[in-house]
Amino acid sequence: MGVCGYLTVSWKCLVVLTFRLLFLLPAGLPVRSQGDSQPDNKVMENITVRQGETVFLTCPQGDVVTHTAWLNRSSILYAGEDKWSVDPRVSLVTFSQEEFTIKIEDVDTSDEGQYVCAVQTSSRPRTTSVHVLVLVPPQIINLSKDLVVNEGADVTLMCQAGGKPDPSLSWQLISPSGDLGSEEEVLEIPSITRQKAGTYICTAINDIGTDIQTVEITVNYAPSVSEGRDVGVTLGQKGVLECEADAMPEASFEWYRDDRRILNGFDGIEIEDLGHLSKLMFFNVSESDYGNFTCIAINTLGSSNTTFLLYGPRTVQDGNNGALGMHTHTYNCVVFVLFLLFLLRV
CATH class of the missing domain: 2.60.40.10 (Immunoglobulins)
Structure with missing residues (x-):
């Protein structure tokens, strides 16, 4: 039950017991004079452990041991088999004539520091100290x-x-x-x-x-609109004008024929917006659909626009006929010159 008993320990008795353990003076042992042998102090190599792991603290015993304790700074963790620490992570592993080992689970930075094993034998006191270093993985705390x-x-x-x-x-x-x-x-x-x-x-x-x-x-x-591509469509066929804009936030689109805004479903024309792309679709192109169209992309920071030409095949044919006429005229001129040269020879 200990020196004073678990249930009837007075304040004075507890203080006396604590000092006996700390100074390793067994009851009845006289204080040594300066001529007596000094305590045998030993420093072990540092123990390095990662945060969250378990550390084992081992102290060799030997000789005839009368008192033994593991201390952390000024706190007693274990005195013999008696646990003084209230920390549930601390527990006794081995207590024998050969060794005195405790363990600390789930180690944290607060566990870092010096630990001392104090042993009182029949001949002299002995201490073994070790420094526990706790390594901590990085953690971003301010971002x-x-x-x-x-x-x-x-x-x-x-x-x-x-x-x-x-x-x-x-x-x-x-x-x-x-x-x-x-x-x-x-x-x-x-x-x-x-x-x-x-x-x-x-x-x-x-x-x-x-x-x-x-x-x-x-x-x-602000939006940036790609250059418009003109589209040629035969009468009665489907025609599509595509307007693409790069913008953040995403742009909204507006379509115009001259100064008149085109609304979805107006004159059989449909508008389909697909994020950064807007399509102006003609399902049955008529003569009146041919002409210039303007696409405007708008967001909170500004706007951008581009123009398109929807044209029919007659424009292309007229261009081809003009080229053909030019070639025919050039051919006739060449024939006429050759004819004049022939007459001069004659």
């Missing part, structure tokens, strides 16, 4: 939020991480070129362009592991 900015704005991304040893940090843009990066916790992007929009990866790495997190940057810009 910029996803951003939506306008083209031309200055952007700063921040990434901070903890770990032991201190992790190194790097930024990288996920893109085919992958030409934008940094080996610092801060990434500066002056006057950002649409080509630099996308997913940015922050990587924290040390000898224990790696942590990766991402930031998404969306860059808004």
